[in-house]
Amino acid sequence: MPLIKLHKVQEVVENLSRKLNTKNFVEILHISNAINRIILEDVIATMDIPPCDRAVLDGFAVQSIDVSYASTETPAILKLCSKPCRKLKPNTAMKVSTGDELPINADAVVPLEFTEVRNSTLYVFKSVSSGYGIARKGEDVRKGEVIVRKGTILRPWHIAALASQGISKVRVLGKVKVAIFSTGSELIEPGSTLPKGKIYDTTRYIIASSLKELRFNIIDMGIVPDNEELIRDYFIKALNIADIVISSGGTSIGERDLTVKAASSLRNLDYFVHGINLIPGRPAAFGIFNGKLIACLSGYPVAAFVELQMVLLPALFKALNIEPPTLGIRTMAKTRRKIPIKIGMINVVRGIVYDMCGSLEFEPLRITGSGILSTLLKSNAILIVTEDSMGIEKNEII
Structure with a gap:
């Protein structure tokens, strides 16, 4: 030719x-219709998620130091707040439900099953450590961080993240x-x-x-x-x-x-x-x-x-100023044999990556053959050899 x-x-x-x-x-879609579409802009969190310290179970908000010694034989005895309070005093507790905002100073939630209420007094029969039963402010998402990067194919969890920020519409391909x-x-x-x-x-x-x-x-x-x-x-x-x-x-x-x-x-x-x-x-x-x-x-x-x-x-x-969605993950492997290439060309080599007890090895299926469809059917990896390469040797790390 x-x-x-x-x-x-x-x-x-x-x-x-x-x-x-x-x-x-470019299309602007409601998030309910944006599944599997490619988003064209970075989405920055405008608020912390959760927006405050919250209870993740039903129980009593406490200061963990007040229940550090609690056991069945020697329960911790705390005064129960008669109504929700903004700030928790030492040796007191406040009843909370899942999702409730915690009062200031509370650093743990004792599950209901570890407690007993008698009149206005709470008996705690098991100690809990600081952070138990709570979700900290910004624990899930921090204000200012990128929650969805442009070029991402939107999956259900991305849609949920957008909803958590109050975002209803997005720019997509x-x-x-x-x-x-x-x-x-x-x-x-x-x-x-x-x-x-x-x-x-x-x-x-x-x-x-x-x-x-x-x-x-x-x-x-x-x-x-x-x-x-x-x-x-x-x-x-x-x-x-x-x-x-x-x-x-x-x-x-x-x-x-x-x-x-x-x-x-x-x-x-x-x-x-x-x-x-x-x-x-x-x-x-x-x-x-x-x-x-x-x-x-x-x-x-x-x-x-x-x-x-x-x-x-x-x-x-x-x-569109976005990165193309990747076909898979990038990894490194050792070649099983020498791979001849055309110098000065970008060579796209189809092959199989084998996991040899944690060490990856690449076996090219065929170097030539534009119409050999079986090389795509049988391969699980593609090696892209840049135009400045002089060749790929056996046992070379690629």
Whole structure:
């Protein structure tokens, strides 16, 4: 294949993010409707939670030193306050219920089952230490701390934290309209009988599913045959109905690779590049048309998935000034064998991390193979090798 001029991934991400118009990407939702959405701003606590020292069980607020010797044989004897008091005096107690604010000087709550009331006197039959049965002011959340960071996918506990601060609405990533179509006369839809010389379209589905996880609004435009004029018409139609347009297939420079030719022929392109220093995913093309992002991804599912995760989504989230949600946790491991790489390229290596009695080891599944979907099915880890690396040796810590 003739060489394609390769552009650095980070430069492409930077250029796309600066030119992308994100005005339609922001939505303000009530927290009850914001589950699994990506929040676009840090949320700072405006109050302590709890806002004061509170009882976490039913019992009697006391000063722990007054009951330090209490036992069944020698109970502590305290005067019971006849009504709620603001400040607790030594050798006195005040009845409290779960959630009640504690009086000043009270540093423990004695459970009801450890006590007996006789007239206005409280008998305590078991000692409790300072802090027992109470939640301190700010113990859960401190005023001024970040309780939800921008870029977080909101889960039920985040929603509860927002509610605890009295917050009812948040700015989240909207259901961005993404039009997707595949190109290739050899493609047919899953569910159809497979004629000789045809293959099922898998790449469109891995792209759409990846974006649906982020709650994007997918407009599925199906399959387009290898016809440059028809592909160009699909781009124009997609740009009229969506914020982002993604095609798969036809990104190389063979006779039937017409997608990039069709996309680059669009008038008023603000930016367009073909070829990035990414393995797999080198022949991808990206552009901006009137502030809308165009992505011509590989027809191979693994390469398209890598292009999506390494270029398109980072550009989108950078434009929104947030970190992309991570696919998993970052960790370190020792390589089980030498990993050959393409120098000067960002190499995305699929593999398996094994836990060897607390020591992690990484086994690459396959270095090449943009269409080998099984490498994603079998892998539990992805190694991203930066472009300045000269190679990965056996037993190297990565």
